[in-house]
Amino acid sequence: MPPVFSHGDLRLYLLSLLDEGPRHGYDIMQALTDRTGGTYTPSAGTIYPRLAKLEEEGLVTKTVDGRKTIYAITDAGRAEVAARAGDLEGIEADLADSVRLIADEVRGSVRDAMRSLRADLAAAAKSEASQPSASTSDDPRVRARGEVQRAETIVAEFRARIRADLRMHVARGGDLPASVVDTLSSALDLASREVTRALRG
Known part of the structure; x- marks a missing residue:
């Protein structure tokens, strides 16, 4: 089966998830699994480096709440999600096709x-x-x-x-x-x- 997310798509999809509200890492991974109908089961080694990169770019912030690290989107991150709304629609359509195929x-x-x-x-x-x-x-x-x-x-x-x-x-x-x-x-x-x-x- 080809990769669920093409190059760069996962980055945008992570931003779109955080645009819905702050999340901790496990919640992000679970949301990806749920929304892809099980076609994609991300690992911590995949998600956390991408979140760190988004933080470096100023698109995401993180705060520590007890034992959890909460990630939230910044205004710059929201602007990118809004600017790439068409790309995001294409990603959603591809995910829906994958779930239908399964x-x-x-x-x-x-x-x-x-x-x-x-x-x-x-x-x-x-x-x-x-x-x-x-x-x-x-x-x-x-x-x-x-x-x-x-x-x-x-x-x-x-x-x-x-x-x-x-x-x-x-x-x-x-x-x-x-x-x-x-x-x-x-x-x-x-x-x-x-x-x-x-x-x-």
Whole structure:
């Protein structure tokens, strides 16, 4: 994925965040993560040197409040934000495109998973209907218990796969936006309704 912020864009975006009000360093990093939908997770080593540079340029001031350092924009900083309003609009549009791209990828993955689940259920039903009844499967309760175990195995494998993907993503420094978890929750709810509808058949 290309960098979220092109050269010089992060500097302007930091000024725009401070134009909204004074913030401490962690709050700035969290705001960047939230507003990029998790596409950008800044480190202290990235943000603080840029804030120091803005302070050197007279665009930002900092004050120590207890254990926190609060950054605030100066009049010169506000003037730059106002003068580059068009550039800022372009940055915001690019960020919105990045968030939409991630949401589209998640929705596509969920749709693929749902199609695969429906195909598996249909294939299993067809296979069951085409096989002759064995003496041990004459009892519907025996068959049902076997299918319950198979369903539990499918669910466990899905859980393990999703859990591994999520943990790997976060371990690599990626963020996990609430929108992604909401999409997962909606997809699982849909799958649950599909299974319930099939059972009531």
